[in-house]
Every structure is written in structure tokens, then in C-alpha cells.
Amino acid sequence: MDFDYTPEQEQFRSRLRAWMEATAAELFGDLVASSSVTVESLLYGRDDQLWQKMLEYHRRLHDAGYLALHWPKDWGGSQAGVVEQSIYQDEALRLGLPLYGANNFAIDRIGPTIMLLGSEEQKQRYLAPMLTGEEIWCQGYSEPNAGSDLAGLQTRAVLEGDCFVLDGQKVWTSNAHRADYQVLLVRTDPAAPKHRGISYLLVDLRSPGITIRPLMQITGEMGFNEVFYDGVRVPKDNLVGKLNEGWQVSIATLMFQRASGGVRHPVERTMGELIALAKRVAFDGRPACNSAYIRQRLAQFAAEARCIRLGRYRAMSAQLRGRVPGPESSIGKLCATELSLRLAMFADEMLGPYANLESGSPGTVEGGKWTSRIIAARESTIAGGTSEIQRNIIGERVLGLPKG
Numbered sequence: 001m002d003f004d005y006t007p008e009q010e011q012f013r014s015r016l017r018a019w020m021e022a023t024a025a026e027l028f029g030d031l032v033a034s035s036s037v038t039v040e041s042l043l044y045g046r047d048d049q050l051w052q053k054m055l056e057y058h059r060r061l062h063d064a065g066y067l068a069l070h071w072p073k074d075w076g077g078s079q080a081g082v083v084e085q086s087i088y089q090d091e092a093l094r095l096g097l098p099l100y101g102a103n104n105f106a107i108d109r110i111g112p113t114i115m116l117l118g119s120e121e122q123k124q125r126y127l128a129p130m131l132t133g134e135e136i137w138c139q140g141y142s143e144p145n146a147g148s149d150l151a152g153l154q155t156r157a158v159l160e161g162d163c164f165v166l167d168g169q170k171v172w173t174s175n176a177h178r179a180d181y182q183v184l185l186v187r188t189d190p191a192a193p194k195h196r197g198i199s200y201l202l203v204d205l206r207s208p209g210i211t212i213r214p215l216m217q218i219t220g221e222m223g224f225n226e227v228f229y230d231g232v233r234v235p236k237d238n239l240v241g242k243l244n245e246g247w248q249v250s251i252a253t254l255m256f257q258r259a260s261g262g263v264r265h266p267v268e269r270t271m272g273e274l275i276a277l278a279k280r281v282a283f284d285g286r287p288a289c290n291s292a293y294i295r296q297r298l299a300q301f302a303a304e305a306r307c308i309r310l311g312r313y314r315a316m317s318a319q320l321r322g323r324v325p326g327p328e329s330s331i332g333k334l335c336a337t338e339l340s341l342r343l344a345m346f347a348d349e350m351l352g353p354y355a356n357l358e359s360g361s362p363g364t365v366e367g368g369k370w371t372s373r374i375i376a377a378r379e380s381t382i383a384g385g386t387s388e389i390q391r392n393i394i395g396e397r398v399l400g401l402p403k404g
């Protein structure tokens, strides 16, 4: 296998890197330069100023042609090759920037789902404002009693004339407080077997009858929400795919989500930061970087991070040969998120009691950034399907084991 890039691809990387570094320095200067946090980790917070900058970053990313490299030209994307997409991902992760500007859900998975299964009118109406950032999207799948067992969802939609009437509740809806639209999974036939009575709707979040309530996270952020629906009317033209066949549509969205799930976690960037940390702090009474234990752990993590990168190249090479990404994308998601968690836990171990100091407290290490990262580290192993669910998928659909 040849891992070298062509001169044209190297030029693409240099141009992109120069653009990204300059734009990020201008808009997020301190955050990127100090690498105190990744800009992405703040994307779903409540900081209005940062959000405005994020929207500006989104617009510039789009104008420069980097926002939707994987979208076809017919729908406003750049239709770049998979190698260029991979180079783009490397560069965005290197700076801790979000891959799809302010509209992650839309560009990553909802737009591609509409392109694949939406009506011509839906494509004409919704795709362009996703790219410009004029309409921000979120994803309403999980409910209080339907997370891993998503098909158990109970939010009801009853067809009355030209509208569906919605009643029920979603939970953990990231960014609903900023979003204009939502993709929503609803039960339209309660009598059918649970996977068969579900439909997939596009919902205007300003519709009367919708209440959005923030949920406070352990980090102090409020990135996700509960969303309540009380007699909400949604035009029947907003149905994607066929009535009661929304499960297949939701699977398409999840496949797009999981295909990028392993890519999103900047494990190599974090590795670099941990190595720098090991050179700065003491462990067991001497510089951490001189401890055999710390060195062994770091080397092990580095090997795993490299395997994740090679796994990504393998998937890319399969795509270049025309193969569609399959359930093996769960392997990338599982490995990258679990490694991210272990890296944070390792920082906790190196820092000892200092890991508990919040930013702003005297004696914090690196502004207390590791404290919030350690607290937040488990999130990614839950979002988008937990690690246990990814292992079930790998067991059943990659290894061919019988259903447990």
C-alpha cells in the first residue's frame, strides 16, 4: 500500500493548512494558539459570542469550498476525492476545529440523507441553507425510554388532513437551543411491529407547541436539551421516505454519522499534548517523561492512535475501490472514542490531585484544561451509540456471531 500523497494532494494540504491556520487564528485566536481547549468542544455551549464566530467560520469555510467536500457539486458541495477529504479531516483535527463548521448534523448526515432519500422539493428547499449556515439543524432520536433501543420510541404523530400532529418528548438533543430545524423520529403506527411503525420528519423548531429545555451537564455546559411536543403541526410534505418506513431512513442517517464517528476524535492531537504534559509535570517524585511506567503507557497509546489512523486509510482505500462503508465503521468509532477516554484518564493519573482543580483555581496545570476534559471524556463513548452497542454491531455484523 502506498501512503505517499501526490504533489497535487500535497499542494492541496499546504493551501488548506495556510487558510485554516490564518482563519482560525483570526476568529478563535487564543483558543487555537493555547490549545487550552478544542474549539469543537465548545461548539454546543451557550457562549453567544463564540457561536457568532462559529457561524462566521462556517460561512468562510463554505465560501472557500472546504465545508462540504463530500457533497456533490449539483447540491453545492465540492465533490472532492476521498483523499482530499481525508487531508481535510487531518488538518481540521490538528487544530481542534469542528469538521463541518456550525452545522455539523446537517452537513455530516442530514443533508446526505435528504440527498439519498428525500423528495426533489425537500432537496431544493433544505440543502442550500444548510451550506450557508442560514438554517442550523439538530437530531431528535433519543427519548427517555429509547436510546440504545431506539425503535422503542413513543413520540406520536397522527396524520390529520395535510399535517401530522405530534405529541411526546425527546431528550439529549444536542444544539436544539441553537437549531432552526430538526430531523425527528416519530411513531405513526403504534399497532405495527416496533421497527415498522416509525416515520422520519423534518420539523421547524419554531412551530407552536414545541418547548426546549436545557440540560445541565457535569462539565457545567448545557449543550443538550429536552424537547417537548404538544399538539405540534408538521406539514405532511415534511415526511422523508414513506409513511411508517422511517426506520430505514434513520439507519441511513446513522450510517453517515458512524462513518465519520471515528474520524472526529483528535486522538493524535491529544497524544501530542500528553507528551508535552509528561515533559512538564512530575510523577512519582521525578519528571514524568523519565518514568518507565509513563513512557510505556505513552508508547502503547501512540501505537493505538497509529492503528486508528491506518484503519481510516484502509476504509478510504476501500472507498477508492468503490466499496460502500459498512458496519466496520463501528470499529473506528469504538476504538477512537475509547482511546480518547483512556487518554483523558491517563492525564488524570499523571496529574494526581492536580487533576481535580478547576480552571481559575490556584495551582492548576495548563489552565485546568485537563480537568474539564477528564469530566467530559465519557461523552463520546455514549453519543451516536454506546461502545457496548458498537461491540454488538461488530460481533453480529462483522464477525457473524449469533444475536445475543
Ligand SMILES: Cc1cc2nc3c(=O)[nH]c(=O)nc-3n(C[C@H](O)[C@H](O)[C@H](O)COP(=O)(O)OP(=O)(O)OC[C@H]3O[C@@H](n4cnc5c(N)ncnc54)[C@H](O)[C@@H]3O)c2cc1C
Pocket (backbone or CB within 6 Å): 138, 139, 140, 141, 142, 143, 144, 145, 146, 147, 148, 149, 171, 172, 173, 174, 175, 224, 379, 380, 382, 383, 384, 385, 386, 387, 388, 389, 392
Ligand atoms: C454528548 C452526547 C450527545 C448526544 N446527542 C444526541 C442528539 O443530538 N440527539 C439524540 O437523539 N441523542 C443524542 N444523544 C443520546 C445518545 O444517542 C444516547 O445517550 C445513547 O444512544 C444511549 O442511550 P441511553 O442514554 O438511553 O442509554 P441506554 O440505552 O439506556 O443504555 C444504558 C446502558 O446500557 C447499555 N446497553 C443498552 N442496551 C444494550 C445492549 N443491547 N447490549 C449491551 N449493553 C447495552 C448501554 O451501552 C449503556 O451502558 C447524545 C448523547 C451524548 C452523551
